[in-house]
Amino acid sequence: MTRLLSKINSPADLAALDLSGLQQLAREIRQELVETVAVTGGHLAPNLGVVELTLALHKVFQTPRDKIIWDVGHQCYVHKLLTGRRTVFHTLRQYGGISGFPCPRESEHDAFGTGHSSTSISAALGMALARDLKGENYGVVAVIGDGAMTGGMAFEALNHAGHKRTNLIVVLNDNEMSIAPNVGGLSRYLTRLRTDPMYSRGKEELEHLLKRIPAIGPRVARAVERLKDSLKYLVVPGMFFEELGFIYLGPIDGHNIQAMINVFQQARSTQGPVLVHVLTRKGRGYPPAEENPDQFHGVGPFDIQTGRVIKKEGEPPSYTEVFGRTLVELGRQDERIVAITAAMPAGTGLSHFARAFPERFFDVGIAEQHAVTLAAGLAAGGLKPVVAIYSTFLQRAYDQVLHDVCLQNLPVTFALDRGGLVGEDGATHHGVFDLTYLRSIPGMVVMAPADENELRHMLKTALEHPGPVALRYPRSAGTGCPVDGEPVSLPVGRAQVLREGNDITLLALGSMVSPALEAAGVLARQGISAAVINARFVKPLDEEIITRYALRTRRIITIEEHNLEGGFGSAVLELLADRGLRNIQITRLGIPGQFILHGRRSLLLARCGLTVDGLVDTVLNNLKGRRTSVRVNLGAGTGGK
Numbered sequence: 001m002t003r004l005l006s007k008i009n010s011p012a013d014l015a016a017l018d019l020s021g022l023q024q025l026a027r028e029i030r031q032e033l034v035e036t037v038a039v040t041g042g043h044l045a046p047n048l049g050v051v052e053l054t055l056a057l058h059k060v061f062q063t064p065r066d067k068i069i070w071d072v073g074h075q076c077y078v079h080k081l082l083t084g085r086r087t088v089f090h091t092l093r094q095y096g097g098i099s100g101f102p103c104p105r106e107s108e109h110d111a112f113g114t115g116h117s118s119t120s121i122s123a124a125l126g127m128a129l130a131r132d133l134k135g136e137n138y139g140v141v142a143v144i145g146d147g148a149m150t151g152g153m154a155f156e157a158l159n160h161a162g163h164k165r166t167n168l169i170v171v172l173n174d175n176e177m178s179i180a181p182n183v184g185g186l187s188r189y190l191t192r193l194r195t196d197p198m199y200s201r202g203k204e205e206l207e208h209l210l211k212r213i214p215a216i217g218p219r220v221a222r223a224v225e226r227l228k229d230s231l232k233y234l235v236v237p238g239m240f241f242e243e244l245g246f247i248y249l250g251p252i253d254g255h256n257i258q259a260m261i262n263v264f265q266q267a268r269s270t271q272g273p274v275l276v277h278v279l280t281r282k283g284r285g286y287p288p289a290e291e292n293p294d295q296f297h298g299v300g301p302f303d304i305q306t307g308r309v310i311k312k313e314g315e316p317p318s319y320t321e322v323f324g325r326t327l328v329e330l331g332r333q334d335e336r337i338v339a340i341t342a343a344m345p346a347g348t349g350l351s352h353f354a355r356a357f358p359e360r361f362f363d364v365g366i367a368e369q370h371a372v373t374l375a376a377g378l379a380a381g382g383l384k385p386v387v388a389i390y391s392t393f394l395q396r397a398y399d400q401v402l403h404d405v406c407l408q409n410l411p412v413t414f415a416l417d418r419g420g421l422v423g424e425d426g427a428t429h430h431g432v433f434d435l436t437y438l439r440s441i442p443g444m445v446v447m448a449p450a451d452e453n454e455l456r457h458m459l460k461t462a463l464e465h466p467g468p469v470a471l472r473y474p475r476s477a478g479t480g481c482p483v484d485g486e487p488v489s490l491p492v493g494r495a496q497v498l499r500e501g502n503d504i505t506l507l508a509l510g511s512m513v514s515p516a517l518e519a520a521g522v523l524a525r526q527g528i529s530a531a532v533i534n535a536r537f538v539k540p541l542d543e544e545i546i547t548r549y550a551l552r553t554r555r556i557i558t559i560e561e562h563n564l565e566g567g568f569g570s571a572v573l574e575l576l577a578d579r580g581l582r583n584i585q586i587t588r589l590g591i592p593g594q595f596i597l598h599g600r601r602s603l604l605l606a607r608c609g610l611t612v613d614g615l616v617d618t619v620l621n622n623l624k625g626r627r628t629s630v631r632v633n634l635g636a637g638t639g640g641k
């Protein structure tokens with residue numbers, strides 16, 4: 001039998017399908033999702049949960065005329081399959097292939113680029129207001145999960161949208177999960193809407209009840225009004241959203257296509273902002289993902305039969321894992337250590353700490369700004385907070401780092417995971433700006449370990465330091481180096497000379513130390529004597545060692561897994577310029593000032609010249625007096641073309 005999916009080249013092709021056709025298509029889409037993501041890796045469970053929701057949206061709204069904005073965007077695979085990217089779906093998240101997130105450069109059906117959470121309602125409201133001001137007429141829909149709804153921006157936007165009263169639809173996709181189980185009062189409220197029969201009895205019934213209460217005399221009338229209000233709070237589902245100015249529709253079974261088509265048609269013809277509360281199951285239709293939705297939230301290649309993730313044999317533990325276990329060790333020695341995550345206990349390695357010290361662990365939801373200021377408060381209260389956070393997500397809490405932590409010199413440790421290129425998630429998630437935005441803050445200490453052993457020492461160093469510290473490490477396995485017994489504190493601002501040399505100095509940071517050492521070995525066999533320095537600190541820099549080697553070799557190559565503008569190499573340039581050192585040839589190797597797309601991390605690093613071969617080439621060119629070009633073709637791709 002010809003698969004229906006093979007005939008879907010654009011959402012217009014859905015018009016030919018009746019309900020049973022759509023249900024058949026939903027089954028085929030699930031199979032396609034599982035078979036593709038088992039090879040490419042990706043966000044499987046969120047997409048399995050929104051198959052019917054996406055079909056219903058595309059049945060009612062006509063993209064690209066109507067705009068659908070996917071919050072976070074990790075659940076956009078079904079949308080991509082329906083909007084002309086079916087034949088390139090196998091290239092998902094691969095270098096040169098289609099992105100795992102909505103990407104307007106990739107398709108006119110992707111109305112807005114996302115990747116970071118809780119932006120959809122703001123963007124949708126902006127588009128709706130632009131439409132109104134230009135006198136245009138189209139639908140705008142934001143699809144946001146219950147996890148993303150815990151982010152402050154979502155509330156800021158709801159507040160504003162309720163005030164503006166323009167036509168806008170917010171679809172709340174409630175599966176009771178963030179990556180981990182969702183947390184907080186909002187989550188409890190949504191659970192009540194889901195489960196309490198009082199809440200789901202329906203507005204008509206309540207209105208009928210209220211109309212039957214007679215209002216006699218002004219005082220009695222006022223009392224009756226108050227009673228009506230309190231009854232409304234008790235009984236009307238979605239009262240919270242209604243109070244903000246939204247019409248609340250729901251809760252709706254998010255796996256019932258017809259019910260959703262009906263409710264979206266109703267929402268579409270309603271004046272003003274509407275919130276449609278849709279209930280879905282994360283991982284729906286693939287038992288291993290239904291049973292472990294957090295593991296299948298974002299998953300690597302896996303075996304379809306067993307659901308087991310395909311692991312590389314003998315790979316050393318990741319930096320994340322070493323961080324998580326070391327924090328537990330240190331937490332046992334010092335009760336003042338507390339840990340904070342913004343909805344990523346497993347991804348940051350904090351699950352270990354959460355299990356060991358549940359009362360000293362805080363999952364704040366997708367609320368990075370709150371996480372940082374909460375840490376400031378905990379530090380002001382005499383504790384030693386560790387905020388474990390992906391480099392890319394700390395970007396949104398910059399003012400909290402500066403104003404709430406650093407300005408008061410509070411001892412908060414920022415454990416910046418995914419510092420560097422993350423690989424398949426691509427441009428939205430690469431953590432390549434943290435050195436720039438952190439090293440400019442007075443009082444901040446910024447460091448990067450060369451290996452997992454040094455990570456342990458740096459964590460200890462950070463926790464003993466009396467002010468704010470950030471340590472960044474990559475999304476990668478460790479180097480497999482031997483690990484010392486007890487973590488010890490390192491001298492702040494001191495680099496480590498790993499190899500002596502006279503012809504050139506390789507000044508490497510973090511993940512780049514190991515390839516630099518290897519490159520020096522290759523160069524030695526060609527008669528070139530390269531010194532290798534593990535910088536350890538970006539702030540404060542080891543001015544003494546850097547100056548000494550600059551003067552000795554007169555040639556320096558700085559190497560960092562970070563954007564070149566404002567990064568480690570820039571800090572070294574500033575130092576040498578400030579010291580008035582002239583006639584020193586400095587080459588900065590790092591990530592060129594472009595947004596880097598998705599692909600395997602090792603491949604992206606190679607394209608940036610950040611491998612042993614790349615470093616050797618740069619040194620040889622340098623010695624021949626040639627400059628290395630660091631502009632690479634990584635930012636211009638349109639995906640799949």
Ligand SMILES: Cc1ncc(C[n+]2csc(CCOP(=O)(O)OP(=O)(O)O)c2C)c(N)n1
Nearest residue numbers: 046115116117145146147148177178179343
């Ligand atoms: C600012 C920010 N913080 C954290 C994340 C990591 N993250 C991606 S998806 C997700 C959970 C989203 O939950 P929800 O919105 O309910 O979507 P679901 O996966 O359940 O469909 C988190 C924490 C992110 N993308 N952006």
Ligand SMILES: CC(=O)[C@@H](O)[C@H](O)COP(=O)(O)O
Nearest residue numbers: 072074115298347422425475
């Ligand atoms: C969509 C999102 O932001 C997360 O799911 C992210 O993709 C997780 O990345 P890791 O796989 O590096 O934990």
Ligand SMILES: [Mg+2]
Nearest residue numbers: 145146147177
């Ligand atoms: Mg969710």
